[in-house]
Amino acid sequence: QQQVKQSPQSLIVQKGGIPIINCAYENTAFDYFPWYQQFPGKGPALLIAIRPDVSEKKEGRFTISFNKSAKQFSLHIMDSQPGDSATYFCAASGREYGNKLVFGAGTILRVKS
Amino acid sequence: KAGVTQTPRYLIKTRGQQVTLSCSPISGHRSVSWYQQTPGQGLQFLFEYFSETQRNKGNFPGRFSGRQFSNSRSEMNVSTLELGDSALYLCASSLSGTSYNEQFFGPGTRLTVL
Numbered sequence A: 001q002q003q004v005k006q007s008p009q010s011l012i013v014q015k016g017g018i019p020i021i022n023c024a025y026e027n028t029a030f031d032y033f034p035w036y037q038q039f040p041g042k043g044p045a046l047l048i049a050i051r052p053d054v055s056e057k058k059e060g061r062f063t064i065s066f067n068k069s070a071k072q073f074s075l076h077i078m079d080s081q082p083g084d085s086a087t088y089f090c091a092a093s094g095r096e097y098g099n100k101l102v103f104g105a106g107t108i109l110r111v112k113s
Numbered sequence B: 001k002a003g004v005t006q007t008p009r010y011l012i013k014t015r016g017q018q019v020t021l022s023c024s025p026i027s028g029h030r031s032v033s034w035y036q037q038t039p040g041q042g043l044q045f046l047f048e049y050f051s052e053t054q055r056n057k058g059n060f061p062g063r064f065s066g067r068q069f070s071n072s073r074s075e076m077n078v079s080t081l082e083l084g085d086s087a088l089y090l091c092a093s094s095l096s097g098t099s100y101n102e103q104f105f106g107p108g109t110r111l112t113v114l
Helices: none
Strands: A005-006 A009-015 A019-025 A033-038 A045-050 A056-059 A062-067 A072-077 A084-093 A107-112 B005-007 B011-014 B019-024 B031-038 B042-050 B053-057 B066-067 B074-078 B087-094 B109-113
Touching: A005 A084, A019 A084, A033 A062, A045 A056, A045 A072, A072 A084, B005 B087, B011 B019, B019 B087, B031 B074, B042 B066, B042 B074, B053 B066, B053 B087, B074 B087
Parallel strands: A009 A107, B011 B109
Antiparallel strands: A005 A019, A019 A072, A033 A045, A033 A084, A056 A062, A062 A072, A084 A107, B005 B019, B019 B074, B031 B042, B031 B087, B042 B053, B066 B074, B087 B109
């Protein structure tokens, strides 16, 4: 019940395409869902986060869609660029977990120029 | 503002040895969390410290321990190293202990156990 399932494992898109990464969770105590981006040799960096009281959140070219009833959320990257090539992780947490994040397995994204 | 720093960046040890990793959080941040990242298990939560107290602990054996000092700097220790402990160990800091604060990750310490 602590798991967050992420798909796909890897993704290749052309420049300008819209890669979509999906995550699903079971624990209804989760109420905070961040997405992290990680480049080789670096630690993960927060991209965007959402709470279950909204169904969508946009920040620049990054959009999170959230479906509370299905317990699923996804990341869309608009107008993807080669510089977006990285590993993306979804995560989940909740008030009772403090700062503990449960991460998905990660998606390796490659944007071809 | 300086980011999260971790030392050392790379470490090679042999089985049975012990190791201590250090993390300096962003100035003013009181919460420090540690994660282990491996290709097989992904990112897994080790423990979190807030104001020198361990608030939360993941499912790791007792060989993994940590502490936090009054200046919020944190150390984690792994005793009796095993080959499977080879991983990238990441430290993350945040302002407070609630789940809605952004966590800032350091670059990690790459531990190799031979």
